[in-house]
Amino acid sequence: MCGITGIISLDQKPVNKEDIIAMTSMLTHRGPDDNGYALLSNQRVALGHARLSIIDLSTGAQPLYNHDGSLCIVFNGELYDYKSIRSDLEKLGFVFHTSSDTEVALALYEKYDLSFFDKLNGEFAFIIWDSHKNRVVAVRDRIGIKPLYYFYDGKEILFASEVKAILTVPRVPRKISIDFLNSMFFGMFPKALSFFDSIFQLKPGHFMICDPKGTIQEIQYWKRNFFTNYQMTKEEAMEGVRYHLNRAVARRLVADVPVCGFLSGGIDSTIICSEMKNLMAGTRCKTFTISFSNSEYDEQLEASLTAKHIGLDIDILHCDINRIVKNLLATVYAVELPFANAGAVGKYLLSDFVRSEAFKVALVGEGSDELFAGYPYFKLEALWRMSQDQNNKEQVKKLWNKFKKIDARSEGVLWNQNISWNSYPKFYSHYLYLIIRSQMVYKYLQYFLNKKKLGINRNLDPFLFAVQEFEKDELEKLHPLNASLYVTLSMLSNYNIPILGDRVEMAHSIEGRLPFLDKDLVEFVGTIPPEYLLDVSTLKEKYVLYEAYKNQLPQHLHSVHKHPFLSSSWFDIYNTPFGKEIFNEIMSKKALETSGIFNILPLKLCEFIWRLFPKSSSTFRNLDPVIGYYSTVQMLSQLMIEKRPTCDHLEIKDRSDFHSGFRK
Numbered sequence: 001m002c003g004i005t006g007i008i009s010l011d012q013k014p015v016n017k018e019d020i021i022a023m024t025s026m027l028t029h030r031g032p033d034d035n036g037y038a039l040l041s042n043q044r045v046a047l048g049h050a051r052l053s054i055i056d057l058s059t060g061a062q063p064l065y066n067h068d069g070s071l072c073i074v075f076n077g078e079l080y081d082y083k084s085i086r087s088d089l090e091k092l093g094f095v096f097h098t099s100s101d102t103e104v105a106l107a108l109y110e111k112y113d114l115s116f117f118d119k120l121n122g123e124f125a126f127i128i129w130d131s132h133k134n135r136v137v138a139v140r141d142r143i144g145i146k147p148l149y150y151f152y153d154g155k156e157i158l159f160a161s162e163v164k165a166i167l168t169v170p171r172v173p174r175k176i177s178i179d180f181l182n183s184m185f186f187g188m189f190p191k192a193l194s195f196f197d198s199i200f201q202l203k204p205g206h207f208m209i210c211d212p213k214g215t216i217q218e219i220q221y222w223k224r225n226f227f228t229n230y231q232m233t234k235e236e237a238m239e240g241v242r243y244h245l246n247r248a249v250a251r252r253l254v255a256d257v258p259v260c261g262f263l264s265g266g267i268d269s270t271i272i273c274s275e276m277k278n279l280m281a282g283t284r285c286k287t288f289t290i291s292f293s294n295s296e297y298d299e300q301l302e303a304s305l306t307a308k309h310i311g312l313d314i315d316i317l318h319c320d321i322n323r324i325v326k327n328l329l330a331t332v333y334a335v336e337l338p339f340a341n342a343g344a345v346g347k348y349l350l351s352d353f354v355r356s357e358a359f360k361v362a363l364v365g366e367g368s369d370e371l372f373a374g375y376p377y378f379k380l381e382a383l384w385r386m387s388q389d390q391n392n393k394e395q396v397k398k399l400w401n402k403f404k405k406i407d408a409r410s411e412g413v414l415w416n417q418n419i420s421w422n423s424y425p426k427f428y429s430h431y432l433y434l435i436i437r438s439q440m441v442y443k444y445l446q447y448f449l450n451k452k453k454l455g456i457n458r459n460l461d462p463f464l465f466a467v468q469e470f471e472k473d474e475l476e477k478l479h480p481l482n483a484s485l486y487v488t489l490s491m492l493s494n495y496n497i498p499i500l501g502d503r504v505e506m507a508h509s510i511e512g513r514l515p516f517l518d519k520d521l522v523e524f525v526g527t528i529p530p531e532y533l534l535d536v537s538t539l540k541e542k543y544v545l546y547e548a549y550k551n552q553l554p555q556h557l558h559s560v561h562k563h564p565f566l567s568s569s570w571f572d573i574y575n576t577p578f579g580k581e582i583f584n585e586i587m588s589k590k591a592l593e594t595s596g597i598f599n600i601l602p603l604k605l606c607e608f609i610w611r612l613f614p615k616s617s618s619t620f621r622n623l624d625p626v627i628g629y630y631s632t633v634q635m636l637s638q639l640m641i642e643k644r645p646t647c648d649h650l651e652i653k654d655r656s657d658f659h660s661g662f663r664k
Helices: 017-025 082-091 101-119 163-167 178-185 234-252 267-279 300-310 321-326 328-335 343-356 368-372 376-387 390-406 433-448 462-469 472-476 480-490 496-500 502-506 519-525 543-549 570-574 577-586 589-595 600-612 618-641
Strands: 002-009 034-040 045-051 071-079 122-130 135-140 149-152 156-160 199-201 206-210 216-220 259-262 286-292 313-319 361-363 511-513
Touching (some): 002 071, 002 122, 017 034, 017 045, 017 163, 045 071, 045 122, 071 101, 082 101, 101 122, 101 135, 101 206, 149 163, 156 163, 163 199, 163 618, 178 462, 234 267, 234 519, 234 543, 267 361, 267 543, 286 300, 286 343, 300 313, 313 343, 321 328, 321 343, 321 577, 328 343, 328 502, 328 577, 343 496, 368 480, 368 519, 376 390, 376 433, 376 480, 433 480, 433 600, 472 480, 496 502, 502 511, 570 577, 570 618, 577 618, 589 600, 589 618
Parallel strands (some): 259 286, 286 313, 361 511
Antiparallel strands (some): 002 156, 034 045, 071 122, 122 135, 149 156, 149 199
């Protein structure tokens, strides 16, 4: 994993090398082991790279060229199965000068041009300069595990792994994105938007072609499909899940540095670490977990029992509320997004701890809930569907009471019992919780935004964001559960992955690898009949995953249900001395007037109600994440809009001459 940057000049002016140096310097936390930049195409194109050495530690410095210097690449991420691909390319006459997967990616492009994406399985974002075709090709992996942002103003295009690298260029304006603020505020996370106006994301499963004349094309090369095989038996589904997940873990153990695992109290990380242990037979298998002291969400005991059951070494990071508060602003700056719960701070601290133990690579369990229907709202939607049949009244009543009991911990975060779901229109033939929640929230939260100062003069209906984000033909034909999975997975790249994955891990130079989001596994799960993913009769989420691995799970996980990875509430954070100091600053009248984002009166009323209700009440559970959003939006405004991100410019190596840079 690394940090990548790029600049394309569109107005005949040469790129200022100080800009690419500044941008690359800003990303050295993503790649502290090496760095470099190249000025190409008569200095009208620049590429930069900050390297975290995982594969091929001694060679493979970037920017990396092909054999004659006609192609140049900067690569962030991992390309799996690259050794077998390299062998096939060598049979075709390709000669490799490094042992890196980056050179394999470049050779694939050279051989297959824009049809080479089908051969890529991994977590990646990269940029290629092609001098033959006079173009830049930027690519992002299928799910959006690795980030790639860009800014375009007609005069130039800037690319970077993180927004702060783009904002370090003085001529880039700093302004909040109204579209992102609106959509995020109502619970939607469009794939193309960032928190910052005029700075966009290359969509997952897309590539972009840019030429120095300013022509830009963004083209989709992959989308998730559901080719349900209704002839598949449960046993075949279980066998397929085990086969593909085992391969996914094995692929992610390939590294020239030690690999560890993140272990929580749930089945996802347990399964990953169990597979990891089996594949590393005879090798010490190290795992890490975090303990939120005196919190109902503390999973230390469960993680310790799991580690003992599997035979794993486990280190526990004990994290109290004061440590969370002290690292809150640093986490917001790293993530570059608002978030609803401070669990992101916990992952930020855990990544720091893992790095201090000399690890660079960790296998993590993110993505399972989006793939196997793990969130409580999938069950909620199933109950909605059942309730439309009058013959199911008694069964629905029993299941509803059971659901409220087993999923009480996630109420207000992952489901809400007070939604009048059938009073909302269907979304492309389906009642989907995420869409309905956004419309419900819109009724209340639209009054909190300072529309006049923000310049909002149009309807903010979140339904319109959803319509723009999802194609009617894609969703209408799907089973309701698959439609909900489609919507859920599509928003993964712009919320859960940044706040619990890439951004907090790479802030400390940790490469998180996600076996559950392996291309082959994702595509196989798309063929599994929906009734094997969610067993409505027992309200068992991730049913086929649980059944496939239940004999390997410790006893305490046989009855557990999904609950979110959460740290302490915002109320607990506020009630610390430093927490009060932060809140009093960011929520002061002066700060609110300066940012101009919120109407002060309704915001203060919301805070008053939040403090009034007990933490056990549904009102508090619903309001606490809202307070989190308000607070972190204000923090982002202060950290990255009112102030321009800066860092010391490092001595970045000039690799503009491929003869001197290629064979190092």
